[in-house]
Amino acid sequence: MGSEPDHPEPEPAGASEPARPGMRRRWLRIVIPSAAALVVLLVGGTFWVSWWASSQQIVPDHGQHLETVLAVKDAGAGKDVVVTANTKTARHRGTYWLSWDGGWALMGDIVSQTADSVERRLLDGALPTIGAGVYVGGAMPSDPKTTLGLDYSEVMVPTELGPAPAWYVPATGPDDSTWVIGVHGQNGRRKAVMPIAPVVHRLGLPMLAITYRNDEGAPASPDGLLHLGGSEWQDVESAVRFAQEHGARRVVLLGESNGGQIVGQFLARSPLAGMTASIVLDAPTTSMLAVSAYVGGEQYGAPRFAVHLTDAMMGWRTGVDFEHLDLIKYPPAVKPPALVLQGDADTEAPAQMNRDFAEAGKTTGWQIQYEEFPGADHVESWNSDRQRYENLVADFLTRTIHTP
Numbered sequence: 001m002g003s004e005p006d007h008p009e010p011e012p013a014g015a016s017e018p019a020r021p022g023m024r025r026r027w028l029r030i031v032i033p034s035a036a037a038l039v040v041l042l043v044g045g046t047f048w049v050s051w052w053a054s055s056q057q058i059v060p061d062h063g064q065h066l067e068t069v070l071a072v073k074d075a076g077a078g079k080d081v082v083v084t085a086n087t088k089t090a091r092h093r094g095t096y097w098l099s100w101d102g103g104w105a106l107m108g109d110i111v112s113q114t115a116d117s118v119e120r121r122l123l124d125g126a127l128p129t130i131g132a133g134v135y136v137g138g139a140m141p142s143d144p145k146t147t148l149g150l151d152y153s154e155v156m157v158p159t160e161l162g163p164a165p166a167w168y169v170p171a172t173g174p175d176d177s178t179w180v181i182g183v184h185g186q187n188g189r190r191k192a193v194m195p196i197a198p199v200v201h202r203l204g205l206p207m208l209a210i211t212y213r214n215d216e217g218a219p220a221s222p223d224g225l226l227h228l229g230g231s232e233w234q235d236v237e238s239a240v241r242f243a244q245e246h247g248a249r250r251v252v253l254l255g256e257s258n259g260g261q262i263v264g265q266f267l268a269r270s271p272l273a274g275m276t277a278s279i280v281l282d283a284p285t286t287s288m289l290a291v292s293a294y295v296g297g298e299q300y301g302a303p304r305f306a307v308h309l310t311d312a313m314m315g316w317r318t319g320v321d322f323e324h325l326d327l328i329k330y331p332p333a334v335k336p337p338a339l340v341l342q343g344d345a346d347t348e349a350p351a352q353m354n355r356d357f358a359e360a361g362k363t364t365g366w367q368i369q370y371e372e373f374p375g376a377d378h379v380e381s382w383n384s385d386r387q388r389y390e391n392l393v394a395d396f397l398t399r400t401i402h403t404p
Contacts, residue, residue, distance in 0.1 A: 053296070053310040058225045058318060060214045061187050066133040069100075070117055079122045080111055083134060090118055090136045093375065094383040098125075099141030100134045107136075138383045139192040144169055144209075148197055157210060159238040161219035166190065166210045166239065169197055173204015178277055178401045179248040181239050182209040185257025185285075185379065186226060189216070193256055195382045196280075199390050203397055205252070210239045212262075223318065228258055228288055230320035233265035240272045250277040252401060257349065257379050260284020261325055268332035278337045278400035280393060283349045283379045286357045288325040294350040328353075328360050335366040339396040341389065343376025369396065 067090055071082040081098065085091050091113065098105045105125030112119045128134055135141070144150040144167055151170065156163035167190055180200045182193030190209040200207045211218040212235035214226055221231065240251055253276055255263035260281040267273045285291045289311060296307040315322055324330055340358055344351045351372065358370035371392055376384035 053306070053313070057186075057292075057310075058228070058314055060224070060226060064135050064137075067136055069128045069130050069132045069134055071130060072122075072127055073119070075111070075121060079127060080119050081105070081107065081122055081128060082117055082119045083136065085113065085116060085118045087136065088377070089138070089380075092377060092380060092383065094380065095123070095386050096120070096383055097137055097139065097141045098128065098134050099137070100128055100132050103128065104141040104147065138195075138380050139189065140194050141191070143167065143191075144194060144197060147191075148194065150197060150201055155208075155242075157208075157235075157239050157242045159213070159219065159235045161213055161221070161235075164211045164213075164215070164218040164235060164238070166208050166242075167194075169201060169207040169209075171201050171204050171206045175401050176204055176206055177247060177249040178205055178252060179243040179250075180205050180207045180252045180254060180397075181236070181243065182207065182254045183212070183236055183256065183259035183262050184209075185259045186228065188257065188259070192379070193254055193259070195386075196254070196390065196393050199394050200397070203394065203401070205397070205401065206248075208239060208243060210235070212236070225318050227318050227320050228285070228322070229261035229265045229325050230318065230322075232262045233269055236262055236266040237270040237272055240266075240270070240275060244272070244275065249275070250401075251275050252277055252397065253279045254282070255279065255284055256282045258285045260286065261288065261327070264327040264332060265325070267334045267336070268330070273332065273334040276334065276336045278339070278396070280339045280341070280396065282341045282381065283343060283346055284327075284340065284354065284357075285349050286327040287329070287353055288322045290326070290328075290353045291349060292322075294353070295348060328357050331360070331364045331366060335361075335364070337396075337400045338366065338368045339392065340368060340370045341373065341381045341392065342370065343373045343378065343381050343384065345375050346378045348378040 065087050067083045067086060069081060069083055073080045073082065083090060093109055096107050098107050103126040105128065106123045108121035108123050110118050110120055140147040144152040152167050155166050155168045157166050184190055184192040190211055193209050197207055212232045213219055213221045243251055253263045261284060263279055267276065292311050293307055296310060311322055340354055342351055342354045358368045361368035373381040373384050382389040
């Protein structure tokens with residue numbers, strides 16, 4: 001009596017039971033593969049995005065975007081042309097070229113515009129046909145003779161990868177042993193450096209507008225990728241050697257956009273860098289990582305880690321240390337006088353980067369003349385203020401080309 005029952009009373013219905021081993025195993029079989037699949041998707045997606053973003057920078061692309069001619073109108077003694085405005089270049093103020101199959105024209109500033117079109121004054125060239133597909137750009141549309149009236153010859157510059165075509169514009173003057181060598185930018189064409197050719201010609205300086213690896217008509221690089229200065233400088237060296245073999249004692253290097261970085265790497269790495277009398281840089285990409293952070297981060301809103309991953313992917317695919325493609329942190333030993341022409345509305349090479357480049361010259365002993373053009377986008381300083389641009393180049397070259 002009074003003792004506990006021999007058997008415990010059963011638990012009330014609904015009381016929890018410990019999970020059975022079989023149930024845990026089933027959950028693990030579901031959770032682990034799902035987590036692994038999620039990790040694979042995240043890693044794979046990140047890899048793909050980084051690969052795609054890096055390809056926008058290092059895979060050659062020479063395509064052009066077309067506008068359409070909507071009307072050609074009488075405008076006093078001249079003509080106006082109305083074109084669609086699908087690209088931002090079509091809406092930029094200033095002087096621009098219009099080109100199409102079999103023709104070209106030089107257009108003045110915008111006369112009027114609507115939500116989807118712009119009207120500009122035709123200054124020179126042919127009349128386009130209504131409905132024609134046309135290209136609006138800052139670079140001249142054809143060869144030096146057709147567009148600028150300058151005699152030229154097509155020459156082949158020997159490079160380590162094979163011959164690369166170039167335009168040679170001869171000139172005669174007291175300093176004609178100093179050649180101007182033009183180096184265009186990423187995915188550009190040699191015609192992009194030609195707007196200053198008339199200035200160079202008036203000064204009596206021969207000019208060589210080159211192509212380099214991965215350009216149209218030039219040899220491809222072994223990996224088929226752009227190195228953004230990491231290897232292209234060797235083709236500039238070949239062009240300087242070509243000029244030297246044809247009578248040049250000194251050279252002026254004109255670098256546009258990424259051509260500026262290529263010029264900088266030539267100064268840093270080539271034994272021929274000492275031949276350089278001066279350099280002219282138009283919207284140069286003086287720091288490739290700064291350009292990447294600006295375009296990817298500020299222009300497109302990519303998070304910082306994504307920009308870093310893209311930079312790392314570019315380096316992995318090309319073998320180039322992009323951190324050292326920086327003329328601010330790693331200036332060359334050879335520092336000829338430099339003229340930097342920069343638009344303050346540049347959406348690719350940030351103006352602040354090149355302000356910093358010019359400021360850094362004060363501590364590194366690099367004589368840099370920095371000139372900024374209000375409202376000008378990337379390599380469009382000439383287009384925004386043609387007269388000022390040409391005067392600055394002419395004055396700078398006159399001061400720097402004379403043989404001591």
